Amino acid sequence: MVVLPESQFRMLKRTAMAGVSELDEPAPNSPLPKRVLDRIAAGENPVRAVRVLRGLSGRQLAAQAGITPSMLSQIERSGKTASTKTLKAIAHILEVPLGAISPHLSAGIGGVPSDTGRTVPWIPT
Numbered sequence: 404m405v406v407l408p409e410s411q412f413r414m415l416k417r418t419a420m421a422g423v424s425e426l427d428e429p430a431p432n433s434p435l436p437k438r439v440l441d442r443i444a445a446g447e448n449p450v451r452a453v454r455v456l457r458g459l460s461g462r463q464l465a466a467q468a469g470i471t472p473s474m475l476s477q478i479e480r481s482g483k484t485a486s487t488k489t490l491k492a493i494a495h496i497l498e499v500p501l502g503a504i505s506p507h508l509s510a511g512i513g514g515v516p517s518d519t520g521r522t523v524p525w526i527p528t
Contacts, residue, residue, distance in 0.1 A: 414458030434499050449504040451479040453497045468492045 442452045465475040478485050494501045
């Protein structure tokens, strides 16, 4: 008998069902596989795309980030504003650089330093 977290089970199950293609190498100059970048380019929210890649449910990510599932849902669906602190926490949990889920905050782009706790608009890419 093996006991493992639900998120790891989901990731293993998805990988087994999809075959080896799910284990894509990261795209050049990106920490994410090309298939995830393609989904983001097609309009999917970066937080959601990476969350699904990591095998986390919305509730799991929200709990780990210290926000409500409703807040995460609003960030993923409607572009709800989120503080830099919250976006940094989400990026850390998803194991990606801040710029992967919020390119306009990477290195203070757009006049908003990335180390502030100010609320900034979420701009889907």
